[in-house]
Amino acid sequence: MAKKAKESAEERLIARYFRPLAKHPGAFGLADDAAAIAPPAGCDLVLTTDGVIAGVHFLPDDAPRDVARKALRMNLSDLAAKGAAPLGFLLSLALPVKTKASWIAGFAAGLADDSEHYACPLLGGDTDHTVGPIMASITAFGAVPRGKMVRRSTAKPGDVVVVTGTIGDAALGVKLRRKKSLGKSWRLKPKMTSHLLRRYLLPEPRNALAEAVLHHASAAMDISDGLAGDLGKLCRASAVAATIDVMRVPLSEAAQAAIASARDLWQTVLTGGDDYEIILTLPPDRLSAFRAAAARAGIAATEIGRIEKGEGARFECHGKPLAYKRASYSHF
Amino acid sequence: MAKKAKESAEERLIARYFRPLAKHPGAFGLADDAAAIAPPAGCDLVLTTDGVIAGVHFLPDDAPRDVARKALRMNLSDLAAKGAAPLGFLLSLALPVKTKASWIAGFAAGLADDSEHYACPLLGGDTDHTVGPIMASITAFGAVPRGKMVRRSTAKPGDVVVVTGTIGDAALGVKLRRKKSLGKSWRLKPKMTSHLLRRYLLPEPRNALAEAVLHHASAAMDISDGLAGDLGKLCRASAVAATIDVMRVPLSEAAQAAIASARDLWQTVLTGGDDYEIILTLPPDRLSAFRAAAARAGIAATEIGRIEKGEGARFECHGKPLAYKRASYSHF
Numbered sequence: 001m002a003k004k005a006k007e008s009a010e011e012r013l014i015a016r017y018f019r020p021l022a023k024h025p026g027a028f029g030l031a032d033d034a035a036a037i038a039p040p041a042g043c044d045l046v047l048t049t050d051g052v053i054a055g056v057h058f059l060p061d062d063a064p065r066d067v068a069r070k071a072l073r074m075n076l077s078d079l080a081a082k083g084a085a086p087l088g089f090l091l092s093l094a095l096p097v098k099t100k101a102s103w104i105a106g107f108a109a110g111l112a113d114d115s116e117h118y119a120c121p122l123l124g125g126d127t128d129h130t131v132g133p134i135m136a137s138i139t140a141f142g143a144v145p146r147g148k149m150v151r152r153s154t155a156k157p158g159d160v161v162v163v164t165g166t167i168g169d170a171a172l173g174v175k176l177r178r179k180k181s182l183g184k185s186w187r188l189k190p191k192m193t194s195h196l197l198r199r200y201l202l203p204e205p206r207n208a209l210a211e212a213v214l215h216h217a218s219a220a221m222d223i224s225d226g227l228a229g230d231l232g233k234l235c236r237a238s239a240v241a242a243t244i245d246v247m248r249v250p251l252s253e254a255a256q257a258a259i260a261s262a263r264d265l266w267q268t269v270l271t272g273g274d275d276y277e278i279i280l281t282l283p284p285d286r287l288s289a290f291r292a293a294a295a296r297a298g299i300a301a302t303e304i305g306r307i308e309k310g311e312g313a314r315f316e317c318h319g320k321p322l323a324y325k326r327a328s329y330s331h332f
Numbered sequence: 333m334a335k336k337a338k339e340s341a342e343e344r345l346i347a348r349y350f351r352p353l354a355k356h357p358g359a360f361g362l363a364d365d366a367a368a369i370a371p372p373a374g375c376d377l378v379l380t381t382d383g384v385i386a387g388v389h390f391l392p393d394d395a396p397r398d399v400a401r402k403a404l405r406m407n408l409s410d411l412a413a414k415g416a417a418p419l420g421f422l423l424s425l426a427l428p429v430k431t432k433a434s435w436i437a438g439f440a441a442g443l444a445d446d447s448e449h450y451a452c453p454l455l456g457g458d459t460d461h462t463v464g465p466i467m468a469s470i471t472a473f474g475a476v477p478r479g480k481m482v483r484r485s486t487a488k489p490g491d492v493v494v495v496t497g498t499i500g501d502a503a504l505g506v507k508l509r510r511k512k513s514l515g516k517s518w519r520l521k522p523k524m525t526s527h528l529l530r531r532y533l534l535p536e537p538r539n540a541l542a543e544a545v546l547h548h549a550s551a552a553m554d555i556s557d558g559l560a561g562d563l564g565k566l567c568r569a570s571a572v573a574a575t576i577d578v579m580r581v582p583l584s585e586a587a588q589a590a591i592a593s594a595r596d597l598w599q600t601v602l603t604g605g606d607d608y609e610i611i612l613t614l615p616p617d618r619l620s621a622f623r624a625a626a627a628r629a630g631i632a633a634t635e636i637g638r639i640e641k642g643e644g645a646r647f648e649c650h651g652k653p654l655a656y657k658r659a660s661y662s663h664f
Binding site: 035 | 389
């Protein structure tokens with residue numbers, strides 16, 4: 001042919017925005033069809049995948065920087081709950097034709113920040129045009145000592161139930177995001193409103209606790225679909241029951257204020273999604289060591305209940321069972 | 333709470349349709365947040381991700397069974413071209429709320445067939461509702477001896493250029509799919525038409541040749557965006573030139589017939605996408621061993637040109653350079 005074959009627009013997009021994030025040698029500078037990695041000696045590779053779709057998991061006017069960070073953090077949260085140290089991630093990005101370069105630049109910048117912060121380099125990916133909304137799907141890789149991935153299915157009667165951080169902030173945050181006037185009816189101070197909005201926009205995955213989870217937890221998972229529903233899943237997988245003291249569920253100052261004004265929000269807090277905290281079970285004699293590790297990491301770790309024989313997760317308030325309509329956010 | 337927490341609709345969907353495909357012990361029966369695998373001793377894990385979107389990569393009335401198989405095979409093709417043996421895959425599925433159970437059942441059935449056939453079990457995944465079209469994104473994992481992944485960037489002057497199978501069938505197939513009357517103007521016999529349609533609908537990844545690629549190729553990639561453009565990428569990555577004899581590019585009987593009726597289709601054949609054949613470069617003394625391996629696998633392997641010093645992929649016809657408008661299908 002007469003003309004020299006030039007880089008395609010897709011190659012240019014990748015080179016410009018994403019190659020700087022591909023610092024792992026096995027990413028081959030994103031110039032190959034595949035990446036190659038090996039887990040550290042004696043380790044398994046932990047695999048998890050999660051994604052965000054505009055209009056479903058984020059709002060179209062969310063900053064692209066935060067969308068990218070949320071998508072990566074959702075996956076980092078899974079790795080943390082499994083006791084795994086991040087190794088890297090693949091990105092699959094579907095963009096409408098009309099997506100602005102500034103959106104892509106912002107998205108890549110957010111991804112670069114968190115990729116650096118969490119030591120989780122980009123390994124490869126796939127970009128496509130779509131006739132639908134923006135979608136970013138991430139597959140993240142972590143390492144755990146062989147056979148030691150912390151599972152959902154290994155909680156034992158007698159274990160204590162612990163959650164990290166605070167519960168329900170993001171579920172309140174998305175309500176505020178959709179209806180700003182709620183801040184007033186919940187009598188929130190401005191900084192409380194921004195706390196809840198922030199918690200929805202940007203999860204804080206507990207990767208600093210992954211090693212403590214690995215060493216001390218009998219079972220764990222991250223809370224992404226609501227405390228009640230996700231604890232129910234853990235109980236089903238482990239064939240155990242749990243009794244939770246609702247009064248011990250850790251709430252932020254903002255969530256406490258909102259509930260004080262609108263008691264029904266208890267249900268939102270316990271069953272709403274997007275917490276990205278870890279729920280874990282521990283033999284009682286491991287509790288103090290785990291708490292010490294959490295304190296060192298500056299992350300709250302709160303005992304909220306106990307694993308028992310039986311089935312189902314029971315939430316009690318002053319010894320009486322609490323009733324709510326729906327246990328969990330479900331996509332189906 | 334009063335009622336026992338029940339499985340969510342999402343959990344039921346996964347259990348019913350996808351758990352039967354999760355035969356790898358590290359998939360934990362899809363009952364955990366993550367999977368855990370280890371590459372065989374002395375091996376790297378090869379990672380690749382590719383997906384399909386309704387209206388972009390497949391047509392909304394394609395059979396769900398074939399959509400699933402195409403999505404998996406696109407990834408298997410990448411593994412084959414990198415010399416990797418499949419280990420398993422993750423599936424990320426975004427479905428409109430109105431998706432029928434029969435569509436999901438068909439999709440899962442197709443995935444089950446190919447997962448079994450290619451010994452590539454489901455390891456985990458993510459299902460979501462979307463406000464856009466159906467999207468299935470797959471991340472596939474393979475194994476190669478440590479440091480031996482076959483790259484794009486390692487072709488050397490003096491190497492011969494080989495392609496597997498036949499080129500351009502799928503690009504002609506999608507034209508036929510979109511405008512049925514073309515079969516008549518191209519004077520195709522009915523079985524030629526069905527051959528081309530089939531080649532678009534369902535790639536035939538060359539995993540049976542992965543080991544021969546690993547042992548003999550100096551560089552390789554799969555052809556998904558057209559022979560001309562993908563060879564251009566290989567040349568750029570390797571900092572070499574290639575001269576291809578167009579008359580040696582292997583064509584199916586159907587593609588030959590179509591070109592005989594409409595000479596311009598040459599361009600479609602060389603630059604259209606979806607071939608899912610392998611283009612590889614080999615030192616000349618490896619050619620006969622590779623050909624023997626291909627013959628044993630029942631897959632055509634055709635020498636089409638030579639790697640040289642310089643840059644760019646040149647296509648020649650009877651010694652004269654061939655001109656065409658666009659080197660490659662690009663999503664951007």
